[in-house]
Amino acid sequence: MVTGERAYLQLCKDILANGSGRNDRTNTGTYSIFGYQMRFNLKEGFPLLTTKRVPFKLVASELLWFIKGDTNIRYLLENNNNIWNEWAFEKWIKSKDYTGPEMNNFGIRSQQDEAFNKQYQEQMTIFKEKILTDNIFAEKYGHLGDVYGKQWRNWKTSQNNSIDQLKNVIEQIKHNPNSRRHIVSAWNPEDIPNMALPPCHTMFQFYVADNTLSCQLYQRSGDVFLGVPFNIASYALLTHLIAHECGLEVGDFVHTLGDAHIYKNHIEQVQTQLERDIRSLPTLKINKEKQSIFDFELSDFEIVDYNPHPTIKAPIAV
Template sequence: MDAPSSKDQKGDDEATEIQNKNGEDEGQKFSYFPEHIYGERGYLNLLRYILSSGIPRNDRTGTGTWGVFGPQLRFSLRDGAFPLLTTKQVFFRGIVEELLWFIRGSTDSRELAAKNVHFWDANGSREFLDNLGFTDREEGDLGPVYGFQWRHSGADYVDCKTDYTGQGVDQLAEVIRLIRERPWDRRILIVAWNVRDLRKMALPPCHCLVQFFVANDELSCQLYQRSGDMGLGVPFNIASYALLTYMIAHLTGLKTGEFVHTIGDAHIYFNHRDALSEQVKREPRPCPKLRINRQVTDINDFKYEDFELVDYKPYPKLKMKMAV
């Protein structure tokens, strides 16, 4: 990728001049994004909209859903704000351990189960793998899913025990390098949707593309999620990618800016309706703060104990069954 041309620089200077002029009068600033998509209230507004106006649709699991297409949510990460929902208790340790599992490049669900994190147990079960035709695959081996794509994209997948050191493209390391060396770059992405490997995966990636954006010494992140289970999955996805943004900002000396969540098929399962109808009645509480308690210089060195969640005061848990 080439450095910005003089023409590009001139355009940037002109944009800055316009921005500065617009900033002369704070009252003249224009807000493009509607308020109803921001923060936890935005999430609850989307739940309400799907519950009232979502289109009934069949789905892979046979459970049935109400869905809408293409909504967006936005969450501030400034001043330590961490978007862990307060209108129900969300399993923070599980979010951290799963993200660290992705970062390690692991595809073995048993590693998470050993830490009492069971998000992937069903998709790695003997029955589930056999039904997909993976009868020769060891139980727990999910195939070339997220961690493999993040750290070894393009390598030939053998099994979850193979050492892939030096194989494929380390997309995560490349993102960190670009943020440090070329923060203005528009190609700071991680893509988990590898068409070549889809048939080898126990579950194709739902959160499949993430892009980072640096401005004013802040790191922001946008996730495109092709399929969003609004009741169970999306609250975890919001917190997981917000946490990843905090980690990369920590490594690159930036502040955290914003997390933007764009969802393709945003859906509520029929059997989640009662729980979510209860959740939307709850008034959001102030979001917690996130602290990283140790100076870490390598993405591979983070541990669960490095993260401290401050002032998290959620409502009680809401029980919902995962559709498999």
Template sequence: MTNQVDETYLTLGRQILTNGVQKGDRTGTGTISTFGCQLRFDLQKEGFPIMTTKRVAFKLIASELLWFLKGDTNIRYLLQNNNHIWDEWGFKIWVESDEYTGPDMTDFGLRCQTDADFNRLYQEQMKIYQDNVLQDDAFAKKFGDLGNVYGKQWRKWQGADGQEYDQIQYIIDEIKRNPDSRRLLVSAWSASEMASQALPPCHYAFQFYVVDGKLSCMFNMRSVDYFLGLAFNITSYALLTYLIAHECGLAVGELVFTGADVHIYANHIEQVKEQLSRTPKKLPTLQLNKEKSSIFDFELADITLLGYEPHPTIKAPVAV
């Protein structure tokens, strides 16, 4: 059986390379961009949706999702779980502050790629930053917190009435109470809080749909890094759908991705071509701890991916 998860994803990559337009971006890296894309994945067929044409770090995806679900916005939890995918954003807050006294880290994301001497300095400063977040409570509070990012919006949305609203708990309660609701929607986009976010949400909203005892999810993204981001996001929202379905006593249905500016960074083109040259493999299966009834009680040990044997990792720099 053909692996439709990889095939669907790779088809989009070919379309961007063929039909995309060159476009500037906030990071200064440059992109090949296209606007308005949709992908669909049947969660009941084949296996769990994670790329097999390159290794995707599932434990990083799972720990980040659990971080969101905890309502946490401080990267200390991620570092404790050896997850470094948000380090650069916290590091940027530190090196741009008045308290930073080390070497100049201006444009560190781009300079690391072309200057080996600078990269060594950057790695030294990053290690100092990580150690301080892990060991110094005051430092972690000031420079480890990324502001009102996903976890805060999902679990502690600030209402106009001054009250906090737990959007995830609402979704779970409403699915159990009224599965035909068309209001099973979570938003992470708060115009009034953008200035307090290290990175405004890329995946800014998602909505659930229940029919025939199956839970489907559509997630929406304003900006999509095709090579590093999208593969990660597909697996993350698939896992979220499985977790919500688990608590609500439902089977999984379909996962739908809708993206606005979907782009390949200029320094990811060769990596994309390498992935496109590979043949998809068999998808793995997901196993959740059935003894846990609430998704808020899940830890990494409760989430297992079985039979994941992908092609090797393809490394690429993160645009910050």
């Protein structure tokens, strides 16, 4: 079985060779396959891809945002993380409060029209500054709805009670490690209409054996070039943090994908990545003085000996 970064690159090759051309929500178009699984042995190193640079601080700050149960992009912006901006920005430009130039279909147009891109960047700068400095504006336009953190930490029941799934699963791992119910779900059908983007990584399960903790993620939809490398690193980091709190070693991260797709405007970037050689994986260092997953901050993590190939930029489909 092909594992690790080779499994990811094989996924890219399989989509390019066998993927079905499909229309999609963003009108960008994809090549897609359905049903794919990759496995990463976390003992062999931290799975940040080396065939292109994956920005670990963005991965880590987003994960901490989920863990905090936060759904407002202000925390992300405070940590110079812009990966969710477009979804919040779209809410603002479609509102009656927006009085700037027309921004429809900004994701694609900003890549094709230099004059429009300048306007878009100006409006995005205004938007970000208002999120960071205006509490009322941030409350109105910074929230993304009941996305991941809300479901992980504050799932609402039909009796209007709250379930902290993440806290509960950690307690289960500590006290009933052999359980087959170590599951956290982000897919809450009732809340889907209230989300800026329905969860792509929909549920994950932990497994304890031989004093090691493994994690399997089911991802309904995977943007293979831009999103999946983040997802791999994020759930690897989550597994490390929970293993640390529970006094376990790390085992495998198993990544199961439903619709695994490459956007048609990412083909050239993927081909560039496939031409590159794989390098040694880095090591993750965690501040051992902290025990609870809920106490960690960005400064508590360090990636050592990461020497990837350069970043490959590509447009995001919104």
